[in-house]
Amino acid sequence: MARIINNPLGDLSGKAGSVVFKKTKYGTYISSLPNVNSQKSSTLQKKQQSKMKTVMHFLTPLQWILKNTYFPLQQNSPTFNHIKSYYLRHALTSNGEGYHITYSQCLLSYGDLRIPEQVELQREESQVHLTWQPQVEQAMAKADDQLFVVVYQPDLHQFYFVEQLAERQAGQATFAIPEVWSPTAEFHGWVGYYRPQEQQASLSVYLGEL
Incomplete structure (x- = not known):
């Protein structure tokens, strides 16, 4: 998970491709979606x-x-x-x-x-x-x-x-x-x-x- 600081694109929230943006009072965070295929393979x-x-x-x-x-x-x-x-x-x-x-x-x-x-x-x-x-x-x-x-x-x-x-x-x-x-x-x-x-x-x- 990563934190976005001084985001020039404005507020980001939700899913985009293989990543998820989550806005909290501490800032906006970005994380990757779970790899369902990887879980199945495991x-x-x-x-x-x-x-x-x-x-x-x-x-x-x-x-x-x-x-x-x-x-x-x-x-x-x-x-x-x-x-x-x-x-x-x-x-x-x-x-x-x-x-x-x-x-x-x-x-x-x-x-x-x-x-x-x-x-x-x-x-x-x-x-x-x-x-x-x-x-x-x-x-x-x-x-x-x-x-x-x-x-x-x-x-x-x-x-x-x-x-x-x-x-x-x-x-x-x-x-x-x-x-x-x-x-x-x-x-x-x-x-x-x-x-x-x-x-x-x-x-x-x-x-x-x-």
Whole structure:
């Protein structure tokens, strides 16, 4: 805000373009109008920053896992940029005050191998037993595709990666929840096939809360 002294134009009051003149007993003052577009941009920026913060918090511990399981079909940008873009567009839900990860929309692997199908699980304390239909006679499926599991414990924000748990053709496998995690805690799981030496993988399948 500025004060006009010895104004040769006489009394000034009101709005003119992007400025406002206000006459008071102390003189005439001039100030700029609020930039509505700037305010909107600031709100949008805060929204994007909140989204990015939520996504990066979830993805940062996953970077090593995703390096081995996530293989975009088109390498026109760095792989992690591809991952962040997917999560920002598809794996966030607004809770009114911010954003949280939608676990069912998360991808823990990416590629063109055939996905795990008809996966079922049974959990007994810390042991989780999986069964699935191998579908080895179907396209993009090889009998020796390796099944992996990722388990997430939200309270601790920790991930457990079970590498090469079994071959596709096995149709069943068992793994154990880490002993350092409380058996009554909340867990979320995903499975997928991959061939790490060949940099191939399937889309992951969300198992739900274990």
